[in-house]
Amino acid sequence: xxxxxxxxxxxxxxxxxxxxxxxxxxxxxxxxxxxxxxxxxxxxxxxxxxxxxxxxxxxxxxxxxxxxxxxxxxxxxxxxxxxxxxxxxxxxxxxxxxxxxxxxxxxxxxxxxxxxxxxxxxxxxxxxxxxxxxxxxxxxxxxxxxxxxxxxxxxxxxxxxxxxxxxxxxxx
Numbered sequence: 001x002x003x004x005x006x007x008x009x010x011x012x013x014x015x016x017x018x019x020x021x022x023x024x025x026x027x028x029x030x031x032x033x034x035x036x037x038x039x040x041x042x043x044x045x046x047x048x049x050x051x052x053x054x055x056x057x058x059x060x061x062x063x064x065x066x067x068x069x070x071x072x073x074x075x076x077x078x079x080x081x082x083x084x085x086x087x088x089x090x091x092x093x094x095x096x097x098x099x100x101x102x103x104x105x106x107x108x109x110x111x112x113x114x115x116x117x118x119x120x121x122x123x124x125x126x127x128x129x130x131x132x133x134x135x136x137x138x139x140x141x142x143x144x145x146x147x148x149x150x151x152x153x154x155x156x157x158x159x160x161x162x163x164x165x166x167x168x169x170x171x172x
Contacts, residue, residue, distance in 0.1 A: 121145075
Protein backbone atom coordinates (compact mmCIF):
# COMPACT_ATOMS: atom_id res chain seq x y z
CA UNK A 1 0.00 0.00 0.00
CA UNK A 2 1.44 3.36 -0.97
CA UNK A 3 1.77 6.13 1.58
CA UNK A 4 -0.71 8.31 -0.36
CA UNK A 5 -3.34 5.56 -0.04
CA UNK A 6 -2.70 5.28 3.69
CA UNK A 7 -2.99 9.07 4.08
CA UNK A 8 -6.26 9.12 2.12
CA UNK A 9 -7.73 6.30 4.24
CA UNK A 10 -6.68 7.95 7.49
CA UNK A 11 -8.07 11.27 6.33
CA UNK A 12 -11.44 9.73 5.40
CA UNK A 13 -11.61 7.82 8.69
CA UNK A 14 -10.90 10.95 10.70
CA UNK A 15 -13.38 12.97 8.62
CA UNK A 16 -16.16 10.48 9.36
CA UNK A 17 -15.26 10.34 13.05
CA UNK A 18 -15.13 14.13 13.38
CA UNK A 19 -18.40 14.66 11.48
CA UNK A 20 -20.16 12.00 13.57
CA UNK A 21 -18.91 13.56 16.80
CA UNK A 22 -19.99 17.00 15.63
CA UNK A 23 -23.48 15.67 14.89
CA UNK A 24 -23.76 14.10 18.37
CA UNK A 25 -22.62 17.37 19.97
CA UNK A 26 -25.23 19.32 17.99
CA UNK A 27 -27.93 16.91 19.11
CA UNK A 28 -26.86 17.31 22.76
CA UNK A 29 -26.79 21.10 22.59
CA UNK A 30 -30.44 21.24 21.47
CA UNK A 31 -29.56 22.56 18.03
CA UNK A 32 -32.82 22.95 16.07
CA UNK A 33 -33.60 19.88 13.93
CA UNK A 34 -33.65 21.95 10.72
CA UNK A 35 -30.06 23.08 11.45
CA UNK A 36 -28.96 19.56 12.36
CA UNK A 37 -30.42 18.20 9.12
CA UNK A 38 -29.01 20.95 6.89
CA UNK A 39 -25.55 20.93 8.52
CA UNK A 40 -24.85 17.28 9.28
CA UNK A 41 -26.89 15.33 6.70
CA UNK A 42 -26.86 14.80 2.95
CA UNK A 43 -29.70 16.38 0.94
CA UNK A 44 -31.46 12.97 0.88
CA UNK A 45 -31.10 11.64 4.43
CA UNK A 46 -32.78 8.70 6.12
CA UNK A 47 -33.48 8.10 9.81
CA UNK A 48 -34.59 4.76 11.25
CA UNK A 49 -35.20 4.13 14.92
CA UNK A 50 -35.51 0.38 15.12
CA UNK A 51 -38.32 -1.21 17.07
CA UNK A 52 -41.94 -2.24 16.71
CA UNK A 53 -44.18 0.43 15.23
CA UNK A 54 -47.05 1.53 17.46
CA UNK A 55 -49.15 4.72 17.66
CA UNK A 56 -47.83 5.55 21.16
CA UNK A 57 -44.22 5.51 19.83
CA UNK A 58 -44.76 6.87 16.30
CA UNK A 59 -41.06 7.41 15.59
CA UNK A 60 -40.24 3.66 15.88
CA UNK A 61 -40.14 1.09 13.11
CA UNK A 62 -40.31 3.53 10.21
CA UNK A 63 -37.63 4.85 7.91
CA UNK A 64 -38.05 8.59 7.55
CA UNK A 65 -36.64 9.85 4.23
CA UNK A 66 -35.78 13.22 2.78
CA UNK A 67 -36.46 16.70 4.03
CA UNK A 68 -39.55 18.92 4.11
CA UNK A 69 -37.59 21.53 2.17
CA UNK A 70 -36.87 19.08 -0.66
CA UNK A 71 -39.36 18.80 -3.53
CA UNK A 72 -38.57 15.07 -3.77
CA UNK A 73 -39.89 14.53 -0.21
CA UNK A 74 -43.58 14.70 -1.03
CA UNK A 75 -44.33 11.05 -0.19
CA UNK A 76 -44.24 9.54 3.27
CA UNK A 77 -42.66 10.82 6.44
CA UNK A 78 -39.57 13.01 6.23
CA UNK A 79 -36.61 13.29 8.59
CA UNK A 80 -38.16 16.53 9.85
CA UNK A 81 -41.21 14.44 10.86
CA UNK A 82 -38.97 12.10 12.86
CA UNK A 83 -37.74 14.97 15.04
CA UNK A 84 -41.27 16.31 15.43
CA UNK A 85 -42.76 12.95 16.46
CA UNK A 86 -39.86 12.23 18.80
CA UNK A 87 -40.13 15.61 20.55
CA UNK A 88 -43.92 15.27 20.88
CA UNK A 89 -43.45 11.91 22.63
CA UNK A 90 -40.20 12.08 24.62
CA UNK A 91 -37.77 14.50 26.20
CA UNK A 92 -34.27 13.84 27.47
CA UNK A 93 -32.10 15.27 30.17
CA UNK A 94 -29.13 16.87 28.38
CA UNK A 95 -27.00 16.66 31.53
CA UNK A 96 -27.51 12.89 31.65
CA UNK A 97 -26.43 12.25 28.06
CA UNK A 98 -23.00 10.67 27.84
CA UNK A 99 -21.26 10.07 24.53
CA UNK A 100 -17.74 8.66 24.50
CA UNK A 101 -14.82 10.86 23.52
CA UNK A 102 -14.52 11.32 19.76
CA UNK A 103 -11.50 8.99 19.52
CA UNK A 104 -13.70 6.15 20.81
CA UNK A 105 -16.27 6.43 18.02
CA UNK A 106 -15.96 3.19 16.02
CA UNK A 107 -15.21 3.85 12.36
CA UNK A 108 -15.10 1.41 9.46
CA UNK A 109 -14.40 3.51 6.40
CA UNK A 110 -14.57 0.43 4.12
CA UNK A 111 -17.99 -0.89 5.24
CA UNK A 112 -20.71 -0.36 2.65
CA UNK A 113 -24.28 0.46 3.65
CA UNK A 114 -26.90 1.56 1.16
CA UNK A 115 -24.25 1.59 -1.57
CA UNK A 116 -21.92 4.05 0.17
CA UNK A 117 -18.67 3.49 2.06
CA UNK A 118 -18.19 4.38 5.68
CA UNK A 119 -19.91 3.47 8.94
CA UNK A 120 -19.54 5.11 12.34
CA UNK A 121 -21.01 3.44 15.42
CA UNK A 122 -21.31 4.97 18.85
CA UNK A 123 -22.77 3.72 22.12
CA UNK A 124 -24.16 6.34 24.50
CA UNK A 125 -26.29 6.67 27.64
CA UNK A 126 -28.96 9.03 28.83
CA UNK A 127 -32.18 9.59 30.75
CA UNK A 128 -35.37 9.92 28.73
CA UNK A 129 -38.85 10.96 29.87
CA UNK A 130 -42.36 10.44 28.49
CA UNK A 131 -44.15 13.73 27.83
CA UNK A 132 -47.49 11.99 28.41
CA UNK A 133 -46.82 10.35 31.79
CA UNK A 134 -43.68 12.08 33.07
CA UNK A 135 -42.07 8.68 33.71
CA UNK A 136 -38.35 8.49 32.99
CA UNK A 137 -35.79 5.77 32.45
CA UNK A 138 -32.05 5.37 31.98
CA UNK A 139 -30.90 3.65 28.85
CA UNK A 140 -27.96 2.78 26.70
CA UNK A 141 -28.48 3.33 22.97
CA UNK A 142 -26.55 2.83 19.77
CA UNK A 143 -26.21 5.14 16.77
CA UNK A 144 -25.04 3.76 13.45
CA UNK A 145 -24.23 6.50 10.97
CA UNK A 146 -23.67 5.58 7.34
CA UNK A 147 -24.26 6.68 3.75
CA UNK A 148 -21.70 9.45 4.10
CA UNK A 149 -21.06 11.73 1.15
CA UNK A 150 -17.63 13.03 0.14
CA UNK A 151 -17.89 15.88 2.67
CA UNK A 152 -18.65 13.43 5.46
CA UNK A 153 -22.31 14.39 5.78
CA UNK A 154 -24.53 11.58 7.09
CA UNK A 155 -26.87 9.77 4.73
CA UNK A 156 -28.51 7.38 7.20
CA UNK A 157 -28.88 7.60 10.96
CA UNK A 158 -30.02 4.39 12.63
CA UNK A 159 -30.88 4.16 16.32
CA UNK A 160 -31.24 1.11 18.53
CA UNK A 161 -32.64 1.91 21.96
CA UNK A 162 -34.61 0.43 24.84
CA UNK A 163 -38.06 0.32 23.25
CA UNK A 164 -39.63 -1.67 26.10
CA UNK A 165 -38.71 0.99 28.65
CA UNK A 166 -40.02 3.68 26.30
CA UNK A 167 -43.26 1.71 25.88
CA UNK A 168 -43.68 1.31 29.65
CA UNK A 169 -42.97 5.01 30.30
CA UNK A 170 -45.32 6.28 27.59
CA UNK A 171 -48.15 3.87 28.39
CA UNK A 172 -47.88 4.10 32.18
